[in-house]
Amino acid sequence: MRRVRPLMVAFAGGEAGSWAVERIETVAGVPLEPVSRLEMIESPATHGLNGRSAWVLRGVTSNDRYASRGEQDALVSKQEPLGRMASTRAALIPITKSEAWWELPQDERRRIFEESSHHVATGLEYLPAVARRLHHGRDLSEPFDFLTWFEFAAEDAARFEDLVNKLRATEEWVYVEREVDIRLAREEETGRPCRASRSRVRPRRVDP
Numbered sequence: 001m002r003r004v005r006p007l008m009v010a011f012a013g014g015e016a017g018s019w020a021v022e023r024i025e026t027v028a029g030v031p032l033e034p035v036s037r038l039e040m041i042e043s044p045a046t047h048g049l050n051g052r053s054a055w056v057l058r059g060v061t062s063n064d065r066y067a068s069r070g071e072q073d074a075l076v077s078k079q080e081p082l083g084r085m086a087s088t089r090a091a092l093i094p095i096t097k098s099e100a101w102w103e104l105p106q107d108e109r110r111r112i113f114e115e116s117s118h119h120v121a122t123g124l125e126y127l128p129a130v131a132r133r134l135h136h137g138r139d140l141s142e143p144f145d146f147l148t149w150f151e152f153a154a155e156d157a158a159r160f161e162d163l164v165n166k167l168r169a170t171e172e173w174v175y176v177e178r179e180v181d182i183r184l185a186r187e188e189e190t191g192r193p194c195r196a197s198r199s200r201v202r203p204r205r206v207d208p
């Protein structure tokens, strides 16, 4: 079986980047400085970004904590990769949960996450239209515990809104103490066919 290594990812907000910021809304807690562009960089070597950006948020992909075997299988069979040509809209939603959440034992967090809040069951209804990747920041001493990233086509933007509103009304969100909702858009690339949802737009990579 191919080994999947954790991937270090940085999100740099400033005046440059392949994504244009459509809006930044502070849902809870301390806001982020407003910016006009955003870049996602898949590389551990991101030190040079600090001077050029208003802010840089870092996270790392990891193993699942809560998803059961059945949920993992359902996710794998439905989810599509990031970078689809038709995904001209994206959302970066950095989230921090409260100390009360982190003090709970694992089984209680799982109960709130799924048995009470139906996070995975609800999310699955929006796949494959929405492609997603979860980045963890807590163990890196980052300001946000999670950097959640979603990509979708312009015509699915209203449905994505519906998903976000459903999740925010759950018991899980009682434990969210900081959340900033950043909505993004990029131009559809011309000159290449857009029909294949498997066509990829690669994020920027920085060689270490």
Ligand code: HEM
Pocket (backbone or CB within 6 Å): 063, 064, 065, 066, 067, 075, 093, 095, 097, 119, 120, 122, 123, 124, 126, 127, 130, 132, 134, 146, 148, 150, 163, 164, 167
């Ligand atoms: C697009 C549909 C979605 C699906 C299929 C989905 C699925 C998942 C799964 C499977 C996990 C748990 C991974 C694990 O076992 O550790 C997770 C975690 C998480 N998701 Fe989603 N999700 C979706 C949408 C969203 C949205 C819209 C948000 C934010 C508004 C969000 C925020 C989070 C957060 C913060 C976590 C980490 C929870 C924790 O570890 O405490 N998700 N998601």
